[in-house]
Amino acid sequence: MRTILRILLVAALCSTGTAQAVLNIEITEGMEGALPVAVVPFAWTGATPLPHDVAAVVSADLARSGRFAPLALDRLPARPTQTAQVDYAAWRSTGAESLVIGRVRPREGGGFMVEFQLLDVPRSQQLLGYSIPATANQLRRVAHQISDIIYEKLTGERGAFDTNISYVTEERGADGKRTYRLAVADSDAYNEQIILTSAQPIMSPAWSPDGRRLAYVSFEEGRSGVYVQEVASGKREKVASYQGINSAPAWSPDGRHLALTLSRDGNPEVYVLELASSRLTRVTENWAIDTEPAWSPDGRALVFTSDRGGRPQIYRLSMSGGMPAGAPERLTFEGAYNARARYSPDGRRLALLTGEGNRFRIGVMDIETGNLRVLTESRLDESPSFSPNGAMIIYATEIRGRGVLEAVAADGRAHQRLGLSRGDVREPAWSPYFK
Amino acid sequence: MKKLMAILVLLSGVGLFAGCAQQQTTPTEPTEAPGAAAEQAPGAEAAGAETERGFAGSPLEDPQSPLSKRVFYFPFDSSEVSAEDRNIVAEHAKFLAANPNASVVIEGHADERGSREYNLGLGERRAQAIERLMLLQGMAKGQQQVISFGEERPAAQGHDESAWRLNRRVELIYSGV
Numbered sequence: 001m002r003t004i005l006r007i008l009l010v011a012a013l014c015s016t017g018t019a020q021a022v023l024n025i026e027i028t029e030g031m032e033g034a035l036p037v038a039v040v041p042f043a044w045t046g047a048t049p050l051p052h053d054v055a056a057v058v059s060a061d062l063a064r065s066g067r068f069a070p071l072a073l074d075r076l077p078a079r080p081t082q083t084a085q086v087d088y089a090a091w092r093s094t095g096a097e098s099l100v101i102g103r104v105r106p107r108e109g110g111g112f113m114v115e116f117q118l119l120d121v122p123r124s125q126q127l128l129g130y131s132i133p134a135t136a137n138q139l140r141r142v143a144h145q146i147s148d149i150i151y152e153k154l155t156g157e158r159g160a161f162d163t164n165i166s167y168v169t170e171e172r173g174a175d176g177k178r179t180y181r182l183a184v185a186d187s188d189a190y191n192e193q194i195i196l197t198s199a200q201p202i203m204s205p206a207w208s209p210d211g212r213r214l215a216y217v218s219f220e221e222g223r224s225g226v227y228v229q230e231v232a233s234g235k236r237e238k239v240a241s242y243q244g245i246n247s248a249p250a251w252s253p254d255g256r257h258l259a260l261t262l263s264r265d266g267n268p269e270v271y272v273l274e275l276a277s278s279r280l281t282r283v284t285e286n287w288a289i290d291t292e293p294a295w296s297p298d299g300r301a302l303v304f305t306s307d308r309g310g311r312p313q314i315y316r317l318s319m320s321g322g323m324p325a326g327a328p329e330r331l332t333f334e335g336a337y338n339a340r341a342r343y344s345p346d347g348r349r350l351a352l353l354t355g356e357g358n359r360f361r362i363g364v365m366d367i368e369t370g371n372l373r374v375l376t377e378s379r380l381d382e383s384p385s386f387s388p389n390g391a392m393i394i395y396a397t398e399i400r401g402r403g404v405l406e407a408v409a410a411d412g413r414a415h416q417r418l419g420l421s422r423g424d425v426r427e428p429a430w431s432p433y434f435k
Numbered sequence: 436m437k438k439l440m441a442i443l444v445l446l447s448g449v450g451l452f453a454g455c456a457q458q459q460t461t462p463t464e465p466t467e468a469p470g471a472a473a474e475q476a477p478g479a480e481a482a483g484a485e486t487e488r489g490f491a492g493s494p495l496e497d498p499q500s501p502l503s504k505r506v507f508y509f510p511f512d513s514s515e516v517s518a519e520d521r522n523i524v525a526e527h528a529k530f531l532a533a534n535p536n537a538s539v540v541i542e543g544h545a546d547e548r549g550s551r552e553y554n555l556g557l558g559e560r561r562a563q564a565i566e567r568l569m570l571l572q573g574m575a576k577g578q579q580q581v582i583s584f585g586e587e588r589p590a591a592q593g594h595d596e597s598a599w600r601l602n603r604r605v606e607l608i609y610s611g612v
Contacts, residue, residue, distance in 0.1 A: 201587035203551055223582050224555070245559055245583055248552045261552065267563075268556040289556035305553050311512070312553050337512075339550035353550050360548055380594060382550060398547075398594055427551065 033413065034069035035154065036095045037062060041073070042102040042116070043081035050104060051136050054114060057143035058100060058150070060188065061161045064416040065151065065391060066409025071096055083117055088124040096121050098154060102146075104139075111135045114142050118150050127153055140190055160387040163187045164431040165394060166205040166214055167405060171423030179423075182216060184231060187387070187394075187430070189405055189418035195234060205427060206249050211434040215239070215249035215258060226260055228275075239273060250293045250302075257322050259283075259293035259302055270304050272322050283317060283324040292340045295319075297347040303331065305339040312339045314352060314365075332365065334372045340383065341365075344390045344410070351384035351393050351410075362395045364410060375412040385430045386410065394418075394428040493612055494530065501526040505607040506590075507565060508600060511548070514560040516568060524565055527607060528572030535575060540608040541566050543583040544590070546599035555585035565605045 039059040044050050062068035077090040081103050091099055102116030117129040130149060134142040141162060148159030167189075169181045182196035182205060196202060200219035207214055208228075215228045224246045229236035240246040244263030248270075251258060258273045262280075270284040270293045284290040288308035295302055302317045306328070315328040332338035337355030344351065344364075354363040354372065359379045365372045380398040387393070387410075394407045399417075403424035408415045494500040505527075507520045516524065531537055543562030545554035562581040570576060591598035 201584065203555075203585075203587065219584070219587070244581070245555055247555055261556070263556070263559055268559065289553060289560065291556050292550060292552045305550065307512075307553075312549065337549060339553050355549060358548065380547065401592075401594055 037068045037098045038071045038096040039100040044104045052139040054143040058147050061147035066414030091121045158389050160389040167428040168202050169423045205429045207431045208251050209255045211431045217247045252295050253299040261291040303341045314341045375408050383427045387430050388433045396426045507605045509603045514564040524568045525572045528569040528574040531578050532573035537612040538578045541581045542606040544604050545586045546602040547586045558583035558585045561605050
């Protein structure tokens with residue numbers, strides 16, 4: 001089965017006064033096994049249109065997860081907004097297992113109250129209902145929270161829609177000048193906020209485990225340096241600017257160490273920087289390019305990319321107290337080129353970039369079995385990053401000459417493009433749950 | 436490079452000045468080329484001749500010199516310098532040895548395929564391959580600086596081999612000449 005569902009949302013961006021942006025959400029494949037649901041547009045009684053269509057955001061979230069197949073709006077048999085209006089027999093005929101209805105109403109003293117119910121269609125009963133207050137700015141965020149509530153109720157697993165992503169954009173002006181930006185946005189790439197603008201490249205954003213800081217690479221001094229910036233305040237410091245390459249920062253799960261790549265000794269090697277003391281420990285030693293470290297969720301291993309075997313492959317190094325314990329072991333054997341691995345939150349899988357010939361795609365490897373599953377079908381994919389619940393992966397790809405972000409269910413079931421308009425978009429990093 | 440530009444400006448200034456001076460002495464022929472005018476006025480000869488050559492005295496600016504080639508290309512995921520490029524790199528090393536005040540930034544780049552951080556390493560490896568050859572051929576240690584930009588600064592914008600082959604490169608950027 002191959003279903004193409006296209007939802008075009010035209011949304012006036014929130015109070016910042018940003019011009020209208022078009023988000024084209026395209027779900028192109030793999031709806032098989034997804035639970036049919038219906039999300040009815042929420043009632044709104046106010047005089048002026050709402051800044052965001054809450055139900056549309058919820059519907060797009062659920063579809064993106066690959067776990068749900070929301071009915072297209074033109075297939076809804078009715079548009080109830082209260083439980084009393086629901087004719088369950090009519091909904092059973094659509095095949096929808098669950099039904100979401102809701103209302104947004106103005107709140108005294110400003111803002112809104114968003115109310116919704118999740119209904120079980122076969123059993124003709126309410127599963128849950130909530131009222132959530134929101135300001136105009138918070139409406140999209142509330143929509144993501146509703147998605148998380150529904151997701152958790154129906155799957156038994158925690159949702160990750162109300163989280164953030166960070167990514168890098170590059171824009172070329174008419175004069176050929178390039179502008180690089182480091183952005184933070186909602187998990188669906190909306191509500192973009194720029195936290196760094198530079199005329200020189202920016203690379204490799206990495207969230208701290210508490211979600212409050214981002215480490216990244218900036219070439220603002222004409223060469224690479226690693227910086228750590230507080231997301232809320234914008235306060236930042238340079239943590240590595242040695243001779244040669246300073247790049248690929250990766251936070252340890254306890255937030256106390258930063259693994260990174262330095263070539264100060266002649267070629268790229270992985271180091272661990274203890275942030276409090278600025279103490280550096282070199283953890284790889286090889287003539288090869290050793291880079292792209294990532295910590296296992298328990299902090300007891302680092303994976304990294306190395307071409308010590310001739311081509312880039314993924315290796316794992318056991319760690320103990322920020323120090324290597326033993327020699328690196330090679331993890332990837334399938335495919336000519338495997339790089340930039342990221343652990344799943346449960347530590348059992350790696351999302352990585354896998355290349356064969358001229359095709360570079362996103363794969364997920366089971367660490368235990370070594371079995372590699374390719375999730376994407378395009379040719380220039382890169383930078384996979386797991387959602388904090390491990391259910392989805394966001395990555396960058398190139399479409400018609402432009403870098404865009406896409407999300408895919410970690411089992412490969414659904415792809416969704418997160419195509420906000422401006423410039424080349426790349427290197428998405430999904431935030432942890434905000435602590 | 437700045438100094439070189441200064442020389443060029445100076446030389447063209449001399450040429451202009453010579454032309455102006457000539458115009459003053461021969462007001463009836465204002466459209467005359469400086470070179471032709473110089474033949475009539477011995478004091479302006481040198482300036483006229485140099486302007487016509489259009490060459491500022493640095494072999495870096497001579498299109499006939501091997502030193503005019505300052506970009507070297509590489510195969511995919513490789514830092515191997517071609518035999519032809521090795522000869523040119525050797526000329527650059529000799530030039531730097533002969534011009535101890537000159538310095539060079541060796542910039543390494545990669546095409547967009549593969550991971551960005553690996554490509555940063557690959558760009559550095561390419562730049563270091565050129566650097567090593569230059570050090571072997573007499574460039575003094577300290578005259579050079581290696582910087583990798585990986586795939587972050589492509590020379591060509593496309594997404595196929597026609598662009599990729601132009602982006603897998605090392606560029607030499609001189610200063611102090």
